[in-house]
Amino acid sequence: MxxxxxxxxxxxxxxxxxxxxxxxxxxxxxxxxxxxxxxxxxxxxxxxxxxxxxxxxxxxxxxxxxxxxxxxxxxxxxxxxxxxxxxxxxxxxxxxxxxxxxxxxxxxxxxxxxxxxxxxxxxxxxxxxxxxxxxxxxxxxxxxxxxxxxxxxxxxxxxxxxTAPRVYPDNIDAFEIIPEMWDAIDIRRYAQYENWNGAIKEDFYIPILTQRGCPFKCTFCRETYGKKFHARSPEHVLAEIKFLHERYGAREFHIYDPVFNYDQDRAKRICQLIIDAGLPISLAFPHGVRADIMTEELLTLMRRAGTYKLVYGIESASRRLQKAFRKNLNLEQVREIIRVTADKGIITGGYFMLGHLSETAGEIEETIRFAVTSDLDVASFFKATDYDDVNKIYASKFKDNLDDTDIFAGIRDIAYYAVNRSQAAVDAAELNRLVLSAQRRFYFHPRRIWRGFGRYPSKRKYIKNLMTAAGLILQGYIVQSLTADTTAKKPAAGAVAHSHA
Incomplete structure (x- = not known):
C-alpha cells in the first residue's frame, strides 16, 4: 500500500x-x-x-x-x-x-x-x-x-x-553526518551529563566514529555493526574534526570506535594528520581499545595528537575466562602496556566484567587484584551481561503479555549495573558485595587518589566525581547491611556505584 x-x-x-x-x-x-x-x-x-x-x-x-x-x-x-x-x-x-x-x-x-x-x-x-x-x-x-x-x-x-543481511562497503566515507543534523541537536547540552568518558577536559565534547565493526571473536560482545572492520579514510576523519572545530568551537572529541587501533597504519595516519594540521584539540577513547595490539609508537602519536585519556577492554584477569570467552589477552603484556600508557601522561582506564557464567569468587578476586595493583587511573567494574537473556525473556514471556511490565523489568536487569542478577558461581548479593569491594579498593587507594588529582584536567570535577563514588559505595554498603538477613536466593536491591572519577 x-x-x-x-x-x-x-x-x-x-x-x-x-x-x-x-x-x-x-x-x-x-x-x-x-x-x-x-x-x-x-x-x-x-x-x-x-x-x-x-x-x-x-x-x-x-x-x-x-x-x-x-x-x-x-x-x-x-x-x-x-x-x-x-x-x-x-x-x-x-x-x-x-x-x-x-x-x-x-x-x-x-x-x-x-x-x-x-x-x-x-x-x-x-x-x-x-x-x-x-x-x-x-x-x-x-x-x-x-x-x-x-x-x-x-x-x-x-x-x-x-530479508538477507545488509553488507556495507569497506570505505564508509559516504555515510557522513551532514551539518544540518549536527545543528538539530544541542551539542553543548550533553556536557552536563556524566558519560562513558567521565573526565571532560573542555567545556563540551563531540563524539565521532572513525570505523565500524570489530573482527575479534569475544563471545560476550554484541557489536551492532558486525564483525567486519570497515572504516572512514583518515582524510575524511580529519575533515570532520576540522569542520566541527570551526563550526561549533569544539576542542574535545571522544572517539567511540569499536576498535580504533585494529588498523595500525590507519590509526597512525589519523593522528599524524591531526598533528600536522596543528589543531588545538583534545582526544579521548572511552569505548575501549585493544591492549594486546597497542604499540608504543601509536601511543606516542596519539599523545601528540591530543589524547589525554583512553580505556582498555580487559574484562577479566582469569586465564580460564580469557580463554572461555575468546578474548585471549596476555595479562602481563596488558599490565605492561598500561604502564607505558600511564607513563606517557595519558589517563588510563580499564573495563572489567565481574560475574561471568561459572566465575568463582576466587576468579573475581583475581580480577580485582589485577586492577588495584596496576597503573590504571580508572576502572569500571561492570556485571557480566548475557544479551541472549533478552531473547530468552522475550521467548518465554513476551508474546502474549505485551502489557506485563515485569517482562521489561527483567530485560532492564541485563544492564551492566543491575543489582538483582548473577550468572556466576556466587549469588547476586555476594556479587554486589564484590563489585562494591572492587570499587572501594580501587578508587580509595591513596597512591591512585594522589596521582589522579595530578593528572585530571579539572581538579574540581575530579573531587566531585570522587565524592560521588564515595557516596554511592557507602549507599551500597548501607543497603547491603540492611538486607543482610535475607536469604541468599533473595539478593539485596541497592546501589552499585558507577564512577569514572
Missing part, C-alpha cells in the same frame, strides 16, 4: 545505566543524514533524544500535537525495550496509520521478537542508514517489494520474515 511519508520523527530512547547520562546519538544522526541526502526537502525531519531532559512517554506524546508523524523511527539499546514498546503502543493509539520502525542494538539482536509486537511495523537489523532510506522509498511507492530491502524484518500475514 502506498503511504504518504512527509513527517518523520526520529527518537532515541534512553534508559540510564548507573549514574551515566546520554551522549549525542551518533547513530540517529547518521540515519537522519542519509534520509536528507536521499529525499532532500521532501521530508520534514524531527529529532528527539529522550535522555536530554529525561523525557517521558507523555512528553513525546505532547510533541506530536504540532507535528503529526507519518513515520516514527526509534533507536534503542537492548535494556530500553520497555520504552520502545510503550512508545510504539502510544503511536498506534494516537496515529494508527503511522508506521513504526526500530533500529539499533535491540533491533539487531532481538528483531524477531520486536516484530511480534503489532505496534511495531518494521525492524532494521544491522547497520541502518541504507535500509531505512530504502524502506522509506518503498513505503512511498505502491506495490514495492520489501523483500528486496536487505537488513529488514517485518510481518507478512502475521508471520515475521527477515
Amino acid at each position: 502506498k503511504r504518504q511519508i512527509s513527517n518523520v520523527h526520529l527518537i532515541r530512547t534512553f534508559i540510564p545505566v548507573g549514574t551515566g547520562g546520554p551522549i549525542p546519538p551518533l547513530e540517529m544522526l547518521y540515519v537522519a543524514s542519509q534520509l536528507r541526502r536521499t529525499f532532500a526537502d521532501t521530508l520534514q525531519l524531527r529529532l528527539t533524544d529522550t535522555g536530554v531532559g529525561n523525557l517521558s512517554v507523555e512528553d513525546i506524546r505532547d510533541e506530536w500535537g504540532g507535528f503529526a508523524p507519518d513515520l516514527i523511527i526509534l533507536y534503542a539499546l537492548s535494556w530500553e525495550a520497555g520504552l520502545v514498546h510503550a512508545l510504539a503502543a502510544v503511536v498506534k493509539e494516537l496515529h494508527p496509520d503511522t508506521a513504526v520502525v526500530v533500529f539499533g542494538q535491540l533491533a539487531t539482536f532481538s528483531g524477531q521478537y520486536l516484530c511480534e509486537d503489532p505496534h511495531i511495523d518494521f525492524v532494521v537489523v544491522g547497520e541502518p542508514e541504507l535500509t531505512v532510506a530504502e524502506l522509506v522509498g518503498a513505503l512511498r511507492e505502491e506495490h514495492k517489494d520489501l523483500s528486496s530491502i536487505n537488513g529488514l524484518a517485518y510481518r507478512v500475514d502475521g508471520a515475521v520474515t527477515m
Whole structure:
C-alpha cells in the first residue's frame, strides 16, 4: 500500500545505566543524514533524544500535537525495550496509520521478537542508514517489494520474515553526518551529563566514529555493526574534526570506535594528520581499545595528537575466562602496556566484567587484584551481561503479555549495573558485595587518589566525581547491611556505584 511519508520523527530512547547520562546519538544522526541526502526537502525531519531532559512517554506524546508523524523511527539499546514498546503502543493509539520502525542494538539482536509486537511495523537489523532510506522509498511507492530491502524484518500475514543481511562497503566515507543534523541537536547540552568518558577536559565534547565493526571473536560482545572492520579514510576523519572545530568551537572529541587501533597504519595516519594540521584539540577513547595490539609508537602519536585519556577492554584477569570467552589477552603484556600508557601522561582506564557464567569468587578476586595493583587511573567494574537473556525473556514471556511490565523489568536487569542478577558461581548479593569491594579498593587507594588529582584536567570535577563514588559505595554498603538477613536466593536491591572519577 502506498503511504504518504512527509513527517518523520526520529527518537532515541534512553534508559540510564548507573549514574551515566546520554551522549549525542551518533547513530540517529547518521540515519537522519542519509534520509536528507536521499529525499532532500521532501521530508520534514524531527529529532528527539529522550535522555536530554529525561523525557517521558507523555512528553513525546505532547510533541506530536504540532507535528503529526507519518513515520516514527526509534533507536534503542537492548535494556530500553520497555520504552520502545510503550512508545510504539502510544503511536498506534494516537496515529494508527503511522508506521513504526526500530533500529539499533535491540533491533539487531532481538528483531524477531520486536516484530511480534503489532505496534511495531518494521525492524532494521544491522547497520541502518541504507535500509531505512530504502524502506522509506518503498513505503512511498505502491506495490514495492520489501523483500528486496536487505537488513529488514517485518510481518507478512502475521508471520515475521527477515530479508538477507545488509553488507556495507569497506570505505564508509559516504555515510557522513551532514551539518544540518549536527545543528538539530544541542551539542553543548550533553556536557552536563556524566558519560562513558567521565573526565571532560573542555567545556563540551563531540563524539565521532572513525570505523565500524570489530573482527575479534569475544563471545560476550554484541557489536551492532558486525564483525567486519570497515572504516572512514583518515582524510575524511580529519575533515570532520576540522569542520566541527570551526563550526561549533569544539576542542574535545571522544572517539567511540569499536576498535580504533585494529588498523595500525590507519590509526597512525589519523593522528599524524591531526598533528600536522596543528589543531588545538583534545582526544579521548572511552569505548575501549585493544591492549594486546597497542604499540608504543601509536601511543606516542596519539599523545601528540591530543589524547589525554583512553580505556582498555580487559574484562577479566582469569586465564580460564580469557580463554572461555575468546578474548585471549596476555595479562602481563596488558599490565605492561598500561604502564607505558600511564607513563606517557595519558589517563588510563580499564573495563572489567565481574560475574561471568561459572566465575568463582576466587576468579573475581583475581580480577580485582589485577586492577588495584596496576597503573590504571580508572576502572569500571561492570556485571557480566548475557544479551541472549533478552531473547530468552522475550521467548518465554513476551508474546502474549505485551502489557506485563515485569517482562521489561527483567530485560532492564541485563544492564551492566543491575543489582538483582548473577550468572556466576556466587549469588547476586555476594556479587554486589564484590563489585562494591572492587570499587572501594580501587578508587580509595591513596597512591591512585594522589596521582589522579595530578593528572585530571579539572581538579574540581575530579573531587566531585570522587565524592560521588564515595557516596554511592557507602549507599551500597548501607543497603547491603540492611538486607543482610535475607536469604541468599533473595539478593539485596541497592546501589552499585558507577564512577569514572
